[in-house]
Amino acid sequence: MKIHKSAEDYLEMILMLQERKGYARSIDIAAGLSVSKPSVSFAMKQLRENGYITMDEGNVIRLTEQGQEIASRVYRRHKTLTKFLVQIGVEESQAREDACKIEHDISSATFEAITRYTQE
Amino acid sequence: MKIHKSAEDYLEMILMLQERKGYARSIDIAAGLSVSKPSVSFAMKQLRENGYITMDEGNVIRLTEQGQEIASRVYRRHKTLTKFLVQIGVEESQAREDACKIEHDISSATFEAITRYTQE
DNA sequence: CACCGCGGTTAGCGACGACTAATTTCCGGG
DNA sequence: CCCGGAAATTAGTCGTCGCTAACCGCGGTG
Numbered sequence: 102m103k104i105h106k107s108a109e110d111y112l113e114m115i116l117m118l119q120e121r122k123g124y125a126r127s128i129d130i131a132a133g134l135s136v137s138k139p140s141v142s143f144a145m146k147q148l149r150e151n152g153y154i155t156m157d158e159g160n161v162i163r164l165t166e167q168g169q170e171i172a173s174r175v176y177r178r179h180k181t182l183t184k185f186l187v188q189i190g191v192e193e194s195q196a197r198e199d200a201c202k203i204e205h206d207i208s209s210a211t212f213e214a215i216t217r218y219t220q221e
Numbered sequence: 222m223k224i225h226k227s228a229e230d231y232l233e234m235i236l237m238l239q240e241r242k243g244y245a246r247s248i249d250i251a252a253g254l255s256v257s258k259p260s261v262s263f264a265m266k267q268l269r270e271n272g273y274i275t276m277d278e279g280n281v282i283r284l285t286e287q288g289q290e291i292a293s294r295v296y297r298r299h300k301t302l303t304k305f306l307v308q309i310g311v312e313e314s315q316a317r318e319d320a321c322k323i324e325h326d327i328s329s330a331t332f333e334a335i336t337r338y339t340q341e
Numbered sequence: 342c343a344c345c346g347c348g349g350t351t352a353g354c355g356a357c358g359a360c361t362a363a364t365t366t367c368c369g370g371g
Numbered sequence: 372c373c374c375g376g377a378a379a380t381t382a383g384t385c386g387t388c389g390c391t392a393a394c395c396g397c398g399g400t401g
Binding site for chain 2: 347348349350351352
Binding site: 198206 | 306310318322331334335
């Protein structure tokens with residue numbers, strides 16, 4: 102399975118919810134990403150079938166090792182990009198919004214260059 | 222009509238071809254973007270119907286004022302982003318590739334911040 | 342003059358990701 | 372015990388974007 106942008110977004114949101122609330126359910130993801138419940142349901146089915154997440158009886162979603170890896174990578178990019186944008190003068194919420202889109206597109210070379218810049 | 226990423230790419234490529242070769246035909250666009258002829262044909266139909274381009278009897282494609290505006294904006298972003306990435310240490314061809322994706326996503330606020338940075 | 346190739350187009354198909362509407366399942370309170 | 376609400380799912384639809392196969396029209400050349 103190839104991981105698409107939307108799948109990365111879903112995995113990232115699961116991680117964010119775990120940090121923020123301690124758990125993640127489909128409904129929370131729908132709210133967090135402003136998509137409909139069925140969209141989340143379908144996406145979770147795909148992620149489940151491909152071994153990126155598990156769902157227990159209470160419908161709580163957990164990341165598998167594979168899922169965790171992707172989620173972490175995307176989330177790290179998200180934070181770094183946001184920080185970078187703020188640093189060059191973009192307003193916080195705008196920075197977050199743009200980071201959200203860019204995080205899926207850039208090569209690791211570019212990400213590393215930005216990381217380097219941000220740390221200076 | 223809402224202009225999508227793909228439409229932006231087509232318009233940008235038309236502008237690039239005009240600069241590089243003096244004219245743009247569907248077949249050149251297909252080669253430039255690595256897509257099939259029918260994909261270009263269909264895209265040109267949309268752009269034509271929505272007033273972004275014209276095609277003369279020789280099938281040469283020209284940008285209308287509206288089309289020119291979008292193409293220029295995207296192209297400007299493309300160049301600025303590439304320059305920026307190279308500046309922070311990304312290898313040229315990688316920079317171009319990443320710029321190609323980012324150019325569609327960033328807000329004007331972010332673009333302006335990057336422009337500012339690049340000029341310093 | 343007949344043929345071939347190039348460029349463009351039409352028709353038909355598939356993947357993906359979103360949506361709405363409707364159904365299922367479960368749980369807590371009256 | 373029954374009902375209502377919350378969460379998840381299924382079914383069905385749509386829009387975007389790509390593709391292949393097949394066809395059209397035109398111009399140059401043997």
